[in-house]
Amino acid sequence: MAKAPARKTAAPKKTASTPAPTSNRExxxxxxxxxxxxxELETFYREMLLIRRFEEKAGQLYGLGLIGGFCHLYIGQEAVAVGLQSALDGDKDSVITGYRDHGHMLAYGIDPKVIMAELTGRAAGISRGKGGSMHMFSVEHKFYGGHGIVGAQVALGTGLAFAHKYRGDGGVAMAYFGDGAANQGQVYESFNMAELWKLPIIFVIENNQYAMGTSVNRSSAEDQLYRRGESFRIPGMQIDGMDVLAVRGAAEAALEWVRAGKGPILLELKTYRYRGHSMSDPAKYRSREEVQAVRDKSDAIEGLKKLMLDAGIGEEKIKEIDKEIRQVVNEAADFAESAPEPELSDLYTDVLVEQY
Amino acid sequence: MAIELKMPALSPTMEEGTLAKWLVKEGDEVKSGDILAEIETDKATMEYEAVDEGTVAQILIAEGTDNVKVGTVIALIAGEGEEAAPATGPAPAPAPAEQAPTAAEAKSESAEAPKKAESGTDQLAVKAKAQVADPDIPAGTAMVKLTVREALRDAMAEEMRADDRIFVMGEEVAEYQGAYKVTQGLLDEFGARRVVDTPITEYGFAGLGTGAAMGGLRPIIEFMTFNFAMQAIDHIINSAAKTNYMSGGQMRCPIVFRGPNGAASRVGAQHSQNYAPWYASVPGLIVIAPYDAADAKGLLKAAIRSEDPVVFLENELLYGRSFEVPDVEDYVLPIGKARIMREGNDVTIVSYSIGVGLALEAAEALAGEGIDAEVIDLRTLRPLDTATVLASLKKTNRMVVVEEGWPTCSIASELAMVAMEQGFDDLDAPVMRVTDEDVPLPYAANLEKAALVDTPRVIAAVKAACNRG
Incomplete structure (x- = not known):
């Protein structure tokens, strides 16, 4: 029997939870x-809005030819990075992701100016203009990239977790990957070792429903991706990734498990990207109506706004934040447009660390 | 008629071994499957099983005897009438295919060591007697004889003692003591935290190691052979080699990927190739391929200390070879420096890894014919020490490159280009290359022999380069 087409509504209505245990395993x-x-609501809002406005601006700059190559926007998925990263301990936990990485860096409090300047390929960029959209790192923030090969960050993240355990520093690694990467072989090689050695890692599947243009249902025999760890005895949770509070709540439960030395855990965040896979997406694989329906019904920022109003944060305050964020993003864009390109001599630097 | 039990070949490269222990004594009844003895090879201690039934009539080689040649009769079994009939001795159970072929054995029935099937790699494992110099080692330095295998192990152990961030990870590195025994003893000394057996999962553990290096550790990732590293090459190149550059110098990846590389003996096309040119083409990597034990030790120590990702290419056929190693504390060599193994004036022979032995043997033979060859061991393939090669070319005006690997897009072709771009005026003859044939490595002994480089081919090329053909 043929698989059902991609669901029209992206996110489940409420926080799904762990499946019924199949054994007496904990x-x-x-x-x-x-x-x-x-x-905290206000902080989440600020961070999510920063990501959205930043990405919209990046899209504009791309259209103007100021950003080149591949540029993967995070619009729609903001609640995932913000909800998860707000639960981490910035001093000891580490984070790694794939190439859709701008949002994770912003959620980590990294200066939007140096991120935008990296997108425009300037010397002031966080990778000195040599990485670009997909290759950004901040060792200072324990943010390990920014990786362009789908799935590679899962094995690398498992290595970060190995280092935490080896040193006994109490840190947890968080490795983000998409529903597309969830079909890569090395993900399962990593699952196996992570559970075998009880490594402190949270595997995060950001299920935005499409691997480029191929829907989860068209690419995944088991489309309930939170179950993908089961044969490695890695417990999984499926979470509404459009609800920042649900995401944060799941992060806390996951961290509790991992920090207690019980090994890895797998989170599937059901989310949705509003924009194309990259800037050159033909948008032929889904309808305009599908995208609009998610925006209307499940938008993470609109949802959060309602909670803020309920909590007594007035419209005025929200407008004030909106204005502030626009200002921050405009400044980042101005900086990124006017900052100088790298010196030509930088072509040959940083190939190797040492001189031989 | 008694059945002769012969010293078995328990690995493709085994020529002799130690009869460590007899588990039976004369007069014992044995049946098929009984463990008769423990035999220690250069790789491992293995059990030797009975194939035939009978009574142990005589033990000919006492336990504890070293250097027992493969094929030596070690015991006699008196069988029942019909079992005594076959002329062939029992084949060793673990590796029956490696035993001498029946036909060959029948012909040399009375010989002490029946003829072993030939391998093309025999021609690679030359015992070069040429006087080998290392001007960097001060005269009078005490030397100790070590195998390449021991030198590599010592290098890792010494560095691990000094730096807790270093760990070894790979298939069979811990409890098995290393598939090629290179990590022997490390588990005992450093424990399971630092000597980590992995599942068979090259892509996964190469990525894990690379991530651990990004996270501040100093991994040594062992590939059982570099053939299997092809499953992991994405992490070596895309993750490890490019990180420092892509991050604008912010994120380092100090990791060593090591293991045997190049042709092994009679293992066919998928287990026999030289990846040196592949890795040497990648900016961001250090690539090292040592020949002797001293270089193996000094360069592996340097590789482990390097802040850059290193691909360290060893050679299975060299693991068991012994060389003089300076008996000094902390013997570390510089990366990126070639070594003049033999000085000469008429022609420069450049090689690396196992090819150096061929070059030295050829140089020795050529000396008898009045050609005075200089032999250079590149040791590091990236960055390439072109200065040493060009200085030698300036002196000799002729160059031959010897490489156990394919000719196309090889280190040899790279060196020819270097000579043309930077040493054109010094060349009195075209640069010659002596490489393997441009085919996947065949299994049949005669074809394997024909496919691999050998000393006569080196000699012929040098003569041609010297217009003495």
Whole structure:
């Protein structure tokens, strides 16, 4: 029987939880939505809005020819990076992701100017203009990239977790990957070793429903991706990735499990990207109506705005934040447009660390 | 008629071994499958099983005897009438295919060591007697004889003692003591935290190691052979080699990928190739391929200390060869420096890894014919020490490159280009290359022999380069 076409509504209505245990093996507790203070709601909003406005601006700059190559925007998925990373301990935990990496860096508090300047290929960029959109790193923030080969970050992230355990530093690695990468072989090689050695890692599948233009249903025999760890005894949770509080709540449950030394855990965040896979996406594989329906019904930022109003944060305050964020993004864009390109001599630097 | 039990070949490259222990004594009844003895090869201690039934009539080689040649009769079994009939001795159970072929054995029935099937790699494992110099080692330095295998192990152990961030990871590196015994003893000394057996999962553990290096550790990733590293080449090149550059110098990846590379003996096309030119073409990598034990030790120590990702190409056929190694504390060699193995004035022979032995043997033979060859061991293939090669070319005006590998897009073709671009005026003859044939490595002994480089081919090429053909 043929597989059903891609679902029209992207995100499940409520926070799904762990499947019924198939054995008497211990499972993580059911995640509960995070109970945020009004201040925290405001912080989440700021961060999510920054990502959205930043990405919209990046899209514009791409259209103007100021950004080249591949540029993968995070619009629609903001609640995932913000909800998860807000739960991490910035001093000891590490993060790694694929090439759709701008949002994760912004959620980590990295200066939007140096990110945007990297997108425009300037010397002031975080990788000195030599990495570009897909290759950005901040060792200072324990953000390890920014990797262009689909799935590679999963094995690399497992190595970060190995290093945490080896040193006994109490840190946890978080490795993000997409529904597309979830079909790469090395993901399962990594699952096997991570569970075998009880490595402190949270595997995060950002299921935005499409691997480029191929829907999950057209590419995945098991389309419930949170189950993909089962044969390695890695517990999985499926979470509404359009709800920042659900995401944060799941992160807390996952961290509890991993920090207790129980080994890896797999989170599937059901989310949706509004824009194309990259800037050169023909948008032939899904309808305009499908995208619009998600925007109307499940948008993470609109959802959060409602919660803020309920919590007594007034329209005025929200407008004020919106204005501030626009200002930050405009400044980042101005900086990125006016900053000088790298010196030609930089072509030959950083190939090797040492002189031989 | 008694059945002769012969010293078995328990690996493709085994020529002799130690009869470590007899588990039976004269007069014992044995049946098929009984363990008769323990035999220690250069790689491992293995059990030797009975194939025939009978009574142990006589033990000819006492336990504890070293250097027992493959094929030596080690015991006699008195069988029942019909079992005594076959003329062939029992084939060793673990590797029956490696035993001498029946036909060959029948012909040399009475010989002490029946003729072993030939391998093309025999021609690679030359015992070059040429006087080998290393001007970097001060005269009077005490030397100790070590195999390449021991030198590599010592290098890792010494560095691991000094730096807790270093760990060894790979298939069979710990409890098995190394598929080629290179990591022997490391588990005992450093424990399972630092000597880590992996599942068979090259792509996964190469990526894990690379991530651990990014996260601040100093991994040594062993590939059982570099043939299997092709499953992991994405991480070696895309993840490890490019990280420093892509991050604008922010994120380092100090990792060593090591293991045997190049043709092994009679293992066919998928297990026999030289990846040196592949890795040497990648900016961001250091590529090292040592020949002797001293270089193996000094360069592996340097590789482990390097802040850059290193591909360290060893050679299975050299693991068991012994060489003099300076008996000094902390013997570390510079990366990126070639070594003049033999000085000469008429022609420069450049090689690396196992090809150096051929070059030295050829140089020795050529000396008898009045050709005074200089032999250079590149040792590091990236960055390439072109200065040493060009200085030699300036002196001799002729160059031959010897490479156990394919000719196309090889280190040899690279050196020919270097000579043309930077040493054109010094050339009195075209640069010659002596390489393997441009075919996948065949299994049949005669074809394998024909496919691989050998000393006569080196001699012929040198003569041609010297217009003495």
């Amino acid at each position: 499972t993580p507790r059911d995640p509960a939505p995070y109970e945020a203070t009004p201040e």
